[in-house]
Amino acid sequence: MLLIDLAIPIGLYYLLRAAGLSYQASLVISSLVPGLSATTDLARGRRPDGLAVFMTVMMLLSFAVSLISGSARFMLAKDGWLTVVTGVWMLASARTDQPLTFPFARLLLERRVGPGKQSWDVLWRRAPGFRRIWRVCTVLWGIGLVLDAVVRVVMAYTLPVDVVPGLNAAQYVVFLLLMQVVTNLYLVPAGLYNPRSRVYEFDPEVPVPDSHPVR
Structure with a gap:
């Protein structure tokens, strides 16, 4: 794809x-x-x-x-405008019931990290530290997307038109690799990959959730 x-x-x-x-x-x-x-x-x-x-x-x-x-420059800047919208949307989601990085990370990591392959529905509802991790990650990605958008818009309006599409494609690769590094520089010391980390400590005042998953 x-x-x-x-x-x-x-x-x-x-x-x-x-x-x-x-x-x-x-x-x-x-x-x-x-x-x-x-x-x-x-x-x-x-x-x-x-x-x-x-x-x-x-x-x-x-x-x-x-x-x-009638502007080719606008079409070239399209990636930047869409990226800034996505970044702002991600930042706004950080304090919602489900920040945007949570469902994406869940597809890749659920039952691969954490204690005893615990369901992320349970972790999200009962572990405050686990929720905090994904709120912080969402803020990191939101800021990264906004900065990425600024670079794209500047390139679209300042560089030769034929240069921009190739640079935009290369920037996607660079951005994803850089954000993976930044994200894991936070996740590793935060304890996501350590099943005995305090991130997975349950709040005793939160009851065991029902069987309905977080959506």
Whole structure:
């Protein structure tokens, strides 16, 4: 999915530019590639990949605005504007019932970390330290996304147009690797990977939860 939704659109953009198409036409055509995976899933009766749907919808919205502004720069800055919205949304979720990093981390780590492969529903409801870890991680990622967005918007409006798509793709890789390092520099000393850590201590005043999972 990443190959289709990220790498192929970037390669197609440069092929179209080499063929002599304009900035806007190349951006629009290459931006429709992520929609192919969503369309294929729908045709097969499967739920479309969330990444494909998200990228397709936002690309089409960006194209609609670009028809009004006529600006290739705006389309290039689209990643930055979407990233800052995501970062602000993530920061706002830090104090909600479920900060945004929790469900993503759960897909990868539940029953792989913690004492006795404990359900994360139980940990979330009964362990204050466990909840605090994901609130802090959400703030870290929110700040990182906002900073990442600033760089993307600055690049879109200051660098040569044909340079920006490639740099945007490379920045995704650099950003994810950097945030993994930052996140684990917090998670390791915080005790997430230590099953005997105080992170997993239950609050005795919180009753054992029912069987309904956190959603």
